[in-house]
Amino acid sequence: MLAFLLGAVLLLALVRMTHQIARAPHDRPLRAVTYCIVCASLSFPMGLRSVADNVDGMVGAGTAKLIQNILLLGTVYWLMCFYLQSASDPRTGRRRARIELIPLAITAVVITAATLATPRSERGHVYATANMQVASIAVFYLAAGTYLAYALAMALRWTLRYIQVSRGSLVVGLRLVAVSLACMVGADALRGVLVVVRAFDGTVPAAVITGVKLLLDLAIPLFVVGVIYPGAASRMASLRLRWRHQRTHRRLTPLWVALNQAFPENALHRAPSDGWRSRLTPQGLHHRYYRRVIECRDGLVRLSPYLAQLKEAGPVEHLPPGVIADHLNRALKAYTAGAQAPSGVVAIALPQGDDLDDDVCQLVLLSDALRASRPAD
Structure with a gap:
């Protein structure tokens, strides 16, 4: 059920952002948000079992998971780029965005190498059932989780700053984004700790792993809702004004x-x-x-x-x-x-x-x- 909810929210956000970018193609912050939603939308089907099995069958075991995680890295990278473009002049924003490409590229290379180094019989793992005592699997999750936590924490810091200087529906949207980012940062940090515990043959209750996954499953659609909320609220206000003018015109x-x-x-x-x-x-x-x-x-x-x-x-x-x-x-x-x-x-x-x-x-x-x-x- 949550998967369908997330898919519906991502589709709605993608349509909304595509419409906006078509009206303002040179708006760099808007483009960054659009690319963020595109990456998130493309990563979603890779997490579906039927799609993952088809991709793995055509390319090789673990391919769908690798693609999904690289797209997730791209999602948080473009989220950072939105803040970088919004908080500085265009030249500085582009320079800082290029610098942030370095840790992104390093992380993508590391998780790709980790996937290739993982025995084929172990590549079909998911986080809950993965054998973290296999070094390449532990490196895969630690590298991806560390970058996600870093990028999301940076985005959370900027979001909290923007809340202080924003008003109206934008504040509501930013607060939703801040809550979702805080949940994702906390979940990624906890997942990293659990990877280390499991890598050293520690026991982690299944309820803890399920709870962390549920936290992420709820935080992601909440983030997308926060992104599209200001625009949706503005559209609703426009519709209310239109209805009032139509009614008054008739009266x-x-x-x-x-x-x-x-x-x-x-x-x-x-x-x-x-x-x-x-x-x-x-x-x-x-x-x-x-x-x-x-x-x-x-x-x-x-x-x-x-x-x-x-x-x-x-x-x-x-x-x-x-x-x-x-x-x-x-x-x-x-x-x-x-x-x-x-x-x-x-x-x-x-x-x-x-x-x-x-x-x-x-x-x-x-x-x-x-x-x-x-x-x-």
């Missing part, structure tokens, strides 16, 4: 229709539109939303001289929307009939604050009251 329809019929020249026909594409994209929806708000407010400004009778009902800001809607209907009829506008103006649906949301809120209340006053429409 403004009664007011907009009434004012547009009276003042058709207020329509913003000069605004560019891509037809059906504009209707399907978020930008098109937001454009129609702001256009409707502006046209409603412009219509009320032009109609304001015909609302003089509202002064007789008391302070306009204290009148309920239903009363204002009744007067608005009368004012529209008077304007349509060509009646002379009284002197002075009366502003209605004035916002209580200074931002656009307050203005829209008053327009929506008036539009709702107008709909209620025209049940037959």
